[in-house]
């Protein structure tokens with residue numbers, strides 16, 4: 001992947017890294033981000049161990065989806081197998097975000113499934129916890145794919161964190177935030193006496209409504225750019 005397209009995709013990945021930090025979904029180094037390149041045969045991903053706040057375009061690593069061969073000055077994230085396995089299995093997916101946020105990880109430690117709790121969360125669907133597999137292992141990719149299936153959008157990793165996918169980085173970022181919010185609501189509702197999930201028919205109706213509602217918005221298929229994350233003085237926050 002060359003030129004302007006690579007620069008644009010790199011900038012979006014760096015922007016998502018900043019948003020994960022700003023949203024307190026990561027301390028700066030945990031988790032990882034990737035996006036499918038325009039040619040469809042490779043992905044750009046974050047390198048291993050580097051703080052998102054110091055990441056530059058030159059730090060990102062290009063990995064071939066078929067072979068796993070990496071090109072770049074650093075090693076790719078240790079979870080590169082998980083990312084590549086998702087792109088291999090799901091041609092509809094162009095962005096993957098993995099993080100270790102507190103409340104989603106709490107549900108992952110309890111090894112529960114977050115049901116569909118809110119109208120606007122219908123597109124994410126139930127969020128299951130995958131069978132435990134160690135970080136960075138080939139087994140982790142297998143258990144996540146089993147839960148993700150052909151249309152899943154988010155999976156909790158037992159005793160570890162969460163992975164979300166999207167048609168583009170903006171959609172994956174929205175889901176990264178949404179899973180953490182849903183985990184908080186789920187835990188709160190359980191404390192209050194028990195969560196009441198939506199009925200299947202209402203999930204289908206809401207899914208259709210929000211798909212239309214979001215089309216053409218910054219989160220929709222038409223406009224996929226992430227607006228810059230700047231404070232009032234124009235400096236990156």
Ligand SMILES: [Zn+2]
Nearest residue numbers: 031135160161
């Ligand atoms: Zn992790």
